[in-house]
């Protein structure tokens with residue numbers, strides 16, 4: 001499931017991947033086909049299947065998804081990011097940097113001269129243009145035609161129910177048509193604030209079109225979530241409704257396909273294969289964190305929301321999962337390699353009301369669930385995972401050599417050992433001493449591929465594993481049977 005992220009949270013490499021995929025579509029001609037489809041929809045007015053009617057939102061959802069699938073054919077890691085103009089609303093927002101969308105237009109022509117879509121790159125010539133338009137370079141005129149939507153404006157729009165109302169066009173009241181409110185009061189100003197190419201019927205010539213419409217689609221998804229009983233309107237066959245705008249109408253220009261999309265077929269965006277990074281319960285679309293990387297920004301955007309992250313521990317040892325910011329979040333840790341295997345939870349062990357978990361972690365994938373301490377509160381935070389040096393490393397056990405001495409000195413400690421099998425056969429891995437050790441065997445040549453585990457098959461409370469092993473490197477994890485238990489032991493491997 002692809003996750004559409006806030007563009008402000010993209011890493012440099014994620015931005016580069018998006019730009020590269022967009023330019024690849026431009027180079028192979030597919031991009032201009034998308035631009036032409038959008039222009040053709042407008043030119044069909046008064047029978048425009050995409051604008052000034054109920055299907056404004058479904059048509060653009062289908063259109064963006066098809067564009068996204070084309071991007072994914074170039075680079076499967078790419079999703080369309082969204083531009084939240086209620087937050088990133090200045091001409092100097094990072095969105096407009098030279099590594100992403102490029103900046104404002106300059107001079108009398110308002111030509112965009114910076115970034116990957118500048119005409120001078122030789123890779124962004126506008127070939128599909130509105131009739132009479134001879135300008136072949138991208139243009140922008142930030143703010144010249146109006147203001148960006150505000151958070152208050154978006155909140156007010158999200159409060160409008162029903163979905164749409166008669167006369168099912170641009171004359172529908174913005175107090176009784178969520179669609180027209182979103183289209184006219186929120187969407188149009190985004191095009192107008194950017195200005196230049198974004199004002200045209202061929203507006204997808206500006207790649208920020210996709211980020212702008214992605215945010216519109218996100219707001220529709222949010223409205224759907226908050227109004228689960230508010231259906232799409234109107235049904236097919238309603239008098240005065242333009243073809244393509246009824247619930248089960250095939251949507252042009254895809255209406256000649258074997259199974260043409262309809263407004264109904266795109267109502268569930270998750271069924272189309274994507275989610276938004278701020279949706280509650282985006283699992284299994286977890287956000288991945290990298291050990292040692294800068295903190296990732298996020299927010300509890302809705303009461304009761306749970307954000308889910310995953311990270312991979314490659315080097316066993318002590319790790320710290322910490323949140324930052326002024327929001328009182330609670331963090332729970334699960335794993336390894338099991339989203340349901342609860343390890344621990346923390347509320348306020350970090351600075352302020354932040355959470356902080358420090359644990360000795362074996363190799364594997366871990367999962368973090370973050371929620372607000374209060375089930376009715378929201379707020380932003382950031383989260384990071386660090387691995388603290390020094391690492392104890394993985395000790396080697398010689399097969400048929402002396403037992404290796406070890407100590408479980410902290411609750412929940414996991415000691416990792418490795419041994420090498422050169423001739424396949426039965427190998428016995430065994431602990432000795434007075435500590436109730438628990439053994440887990442992984443391999444071959446993997447610290448996370450589980451083979452077997454044992455608690456008390458050896459003398460006393462000792463553990464013993466006898467396994468038929470092929471050649472390769474194997475990993476033995478030793479922990480105490482009790483999460484709070486400590487003590488010393490020795491461990492050996494014999495044939």
Ligand SMILES: [Cu+2]
Pocket residue numbers: 038050051060
């Ligand atoms: Cu459009």
